[in-house]
Amino acid sequence: MTEREVTVVNRAGLHTRPASMIVRTASKFKSEFYIEKDGYEINGKSIIGVMTLAAEPGATLRLLFDGPDETEAATAVSQLFEEGFGEVK
Amino acid sequence: MNEHTAHSATGVGVSPGIAIGPVYLYRRATAQVPAEQIAPEAVDHELKRFEQAVQRAERDLQKIANVAQEKIGADSAVIFEAQSLMLRDVALYGTVVDAIQEKRHTAAYAVKEVMGKHRKIMEASDNAYFRERAHDLLDVQERLIRHLRREKLLSRIQEDAIVISETLTAADIVLFSRRGILGCATDFGGPTSHVSIMARALGLPAVFSMHGITDHVQPGDIAIVDGVEGRVILRPDEATLAHYQYRKTRYQQIVLEQRKLAHLPGETTDGHHVALKANLEFKEELEVLPTYGAEGIGLFRTEMEFLLRGRLHIDEYAQYQTYRKVIEAVAPHSTTFRVIDLGGDKMLPMSHREQNPFLGWRGIRVLLDKQDELLVPQLRALLRASAHGPMRILVPMVSTVDEVLRFRAVYDRVCASLDEDDLPYDPNTPLGIMIEVPSAALRAKQLAPHVDFFSIGTNDLTQYTLAVDRGNDLVATLYDSLQPAVLSLIDQTVQAAKAAGIPVSVCGEFAADPRGTILLTGIGVDELSVSPTYLPEVKQVIRAMSLDEAQAIARAALDAGRPSEVKALLGQWLDKHALDLKHLLELRPGLAAAEAAS
Numbered sequence: 001m002t003e004r005e006v007t008v009v010n011r012a013g014l015h016t017r018p019a020s021m022i023v024r025t026a027s028k029f030k031s032e033f034y035i036e037k038d039g040y041e042i043n044g045k046s047i048i049g050v051m052t053l054a055a056e057p058g059a060t061l062r063l064l065f066d067g068p069d070e071t072e073a074a075t076a077v078s079q080l081f082e083e084g085f086g087e088v089k
Numbered sequence: 090m091n092e093h094t095a096h097s098a099t100g101v102g103v104s105p106g107i108a109i110g111p112v113y114l115y116r117r118a119t120a121q122v123p124a125e126q127i128a129p130e131a132v133d134h135e136l137k138r139f140e141q142a143v144q145r146a147e148r149d150l151q152k153i154a155n156v157a158q159e160k161i162g163a164d165s166a167v168i169f170e171a172q173s174l175m176l177r178d179v180a181l182y183g184t185v186v187d188a189i190q191e192k193r194h195t196a197a198y199a200v201k202e203v204m205g206k207h208r209k210i211m212e213a214s215d216n217a218y219f220r221e222r223a224h225d226l227l228d229v230q231e232r233l234i235r236h237l238r239r240e241k242l243l244s245r246i247q248e249d250a251i252v253i254s255e256t257l258t259a260a261d262i263v264l265f266s267r268r269g270i271l272g273c274a275t276d277f278g279g280p281t282s283h284v285s286i287m288a289r290a291l292g293l294p295a296v297f298s299m300h301g302i303t304d305h306v307q308p309g310d311i312a313i314v315d316g317v318e319g320r321v322i323l324r325p326d327e328a329t330l331a332h333y334q335y336r337k338t339r340y341q342q343i344v345l346e347q348r349k350l351a352h353l354p355g356e357t358t359d360g361h362h363v364a365l366k367a368n369l370e371f372k373e374e375l376e377v378l379p380t381y382g383a384e385g386i387g388l389f390r391t392e393m394e395f396l397l398r399g400r401l402h403i404d405e406y407a408q409y410q411t412y413r414k415v416i417e418a419v420a421p422h423s424t425t426f427r428v429i430d431l432g433g434d435k436m437l438p439m440s441h442r443e444q445n446p447f448l449g450w451r452g453i454r455v456l457l458d459k460q461d462e463l464l465v466p467q468l469r470a471l472l473r474a475s476a477h478g479p480m481r482i483l484v485p486m487v488s489t490v491d492e493v494l495r496f497r498a499v500y501d502r503v504c505a506s507l508d509e510d511d512l513p514y515d516p517n518t519p520l521g522i523m524i525e526v527p528s529a530a531l532r533a534k535q536l537a538p539h540v541d542f543f544s545i546g547t548n549d550l551t552q553y554t555l556a557v558d559r560g561n562d563l564v565a566t567l568y569d570s571l572q573p574a575v576l577s578l579i580d581q582t583v584q585a586a587k588a589a590g591i592p593v594s595v596c597g598e599f600a601a602d603p604r605g606t607i608l609l610t611g612i613g614v615d616e617l618s619v620s621p622t623y624l625p626e627v628k629q630v631i632r633a634m635s636l637d638e639a640q641a642i643a644r645a646a647l648d649a650g651r652p653s654e655v656k657a658l659l660g661q662w663l664d665k666h667a668l669d670l671k672h673l674l675e676l677r678p679g680l681a682a683a684e685a686a687s
Contacts, residue, residue, distance in 0.1 A: 011402050011403075011404040012402065012403075012404075013216070013219075015219075015222075016167060016168060016171045016222065016225070017167050017171070019171070020167075020170065020171050020174055023174060023178075024174075042180075043179055043180060045179060046178045046179050046180035046181075047171060047174045047175055047178050048175055048178050048180040048181055048207050048226065049178075049180050051211065051219070051222055052207055052210045052211055054211065054214040054215075054216055054219035056216055057402070
């Protein structure tokens with residue numbers, strides 16, 4: 001199990017485009033992937049799940065990866081958050 | 090209701106033009122999905138049906154994304170790609186498969202249940218943007234259910250149909266347009282929705298907010314959609330049909346004729362120039378400007394982009410890019426950006442509920458209270474854009490000198506912060522105010538030294554001066570910009586501007602009413618800004634009169650005691666030019682009706 005804590009830094013929050021990016025990226029890996037926010041956990045490979053998080057700018061999320069490629073998956077997904085999903089800050 | 094009687098109702102004309110054709114009543118699929126169970130031996134078949142429906146939906150969405158991208162731009166396709174991703178989402182696909190296998194639900198019922206649960210979560214969000222995304226889930230849900238029922242929706246639409254529906258999504262209208270429909274009308278929806286923008290971009294006449302039009306439709310109906318007047322007529326009698334056939338032909342002729350005027354200047358017969366500019370809300374509308382011969386944008390309503398997104402945060406850089414695009418497209422003409430004007434009837438879903446929003450927290454009052462979140466980022470974005478071409482900044486809903494001074498202080502601070510960040514901007518960008526509150530008009534002389542220009546907003550000025558909410562059917566007929574009290578405040582504002590040597594413009598529907606065009610020119614307004622579609626008409630009026638004539642009419646109107654006297658004066662002049670101008674009233678019966686009622 002690999003765990004990461006990330007903050008939503010892009011101004012608009014996890015809206016449609018960032019949510020698609022997370023799901024597409026996570027789906028490339030075999031590991032299971034969950035996102036936890038305020039004690040509420042969703043499947044990170046589900047766009048509906050990610051959108052129901054309604055994560056706004058500044059929100060802190062816990063990313064949980066479990067599987068053979070969990071380290072790589074954790075790095076790839078965390079990077080999306082760090083880069084603000086390619087949106088100009 | 091007699092099924093043969095005509096039914097006529099008004100709504101909001103969101104896309105101009107007139108269309109006549111047979112009705113296609115588009116019913117959305119949410120209606121009835123019963124909680125049925127299937128036999129154990131039917132499970133495999135149901136799973137196969139579900140997979141087929143998903144595949145069909147994927148093909149649909151791919152097609153829609155392609156059309157949207159090609160006709161409207163890449164940004165608009167993102168939403169359809171995300172919907173496509175939802176179809177294979179474990180939270181949808183996996184859960185539906187489980188429900189079919191374990192609970193032996195029908196696929197349609199399982200889809201409705203699963204999506205309903207997710208929608209509820211999103212609808213409960215505090216954030217309007219996320220609440221709105223629940224519509225995307227609904228769209229996916231309905232698309233799947235439609236395919237599960239094998240409703241071959243589109244193949245039943247005739248080429249020349251008028252689509253009538255409770256609501257339409259952006260995806261619907263894109264696909265319908267490919268089927269060659271003529272126009273559409275819906276119960277809900279307003280002019281700022283995405284689907285309205287698409288209707289305009291696709292050139293489809295459309296009237297929304299009809300409240301109950303779907304209840305009146307019967308099989309085999311013929312419908313008239315009048316996007317100019319915002320009216321829909323079902324089952325028209327022969328005389329009405331003939332009238333609208335004529336209106337449609339005239340509309341097309343007039344549009345063609347007027348477009349020929351596009352390259353001519355807005356000049357009276359004695360050579361007095363009135364700048365004719367366009368009111369705009371979205372950068373998507375820019376391409377129409379040359380067609381209508383606009384000399385720039387007199388009012389760019391920046392709040393629409395925020396209302397469309399349902400949130401207050403659009404980052405500075407994104408705003409800057411939008412404004413820059415607009416400025417560069419309009420140059421060498423100038424663009425006047427009105428800073429975010431929220432409140433009144435333009436509420437974000439998270440706005441405070443007020444007893445009396447039109448007398449409440451709106452315009453500059455919101456901006457001064459929300460400096461860090463709203464005003465500062467927007468002013469920074471606007472000023473950064475000023476480095477790329479001519480532009481002006483306009484402040485809404487000012488009622489006192491103090492407000493202007495406070496705004497100026499923020500403006501100066503923003504300039505200093507841009508200097509500090511070494512970002513280029515034009516330090517001479519004109520800063521002006523809207524005159525739309527009677528107190529501002531009464532004190533125009535005292536306000537003038539603090540600003541670079543005035544822009545009179547006749548819609549609000551009329552409503553506040555006469556204490557009439559024109560959205561209220563009980564008093565809407567009392568709303569009349571030709572009331573001498575309104576004209577007198579306009580005149581006072583213009584005289585104050587002249588004395589201070591600053592330009593004054595009018596943006597508001599009154600400027601597009603031929604009678605308003607005459608009076609405002611006579612009073613001495615330098616610039617009129619109207620919806621682009623009205624520009625050719627306004628130009629036609631100006632080119633038909635002399636400044637002397639307009640001034641004489643304006644003087645008489647200001648001395649008049651009652652609006653009927655003003656109307657008689659204008660009527661005489663319009664009669665004299667009846668051959669040229671009659672069609673203005675003919676095509677806009679709203680004006681003609683107001684005339685008849687007075």
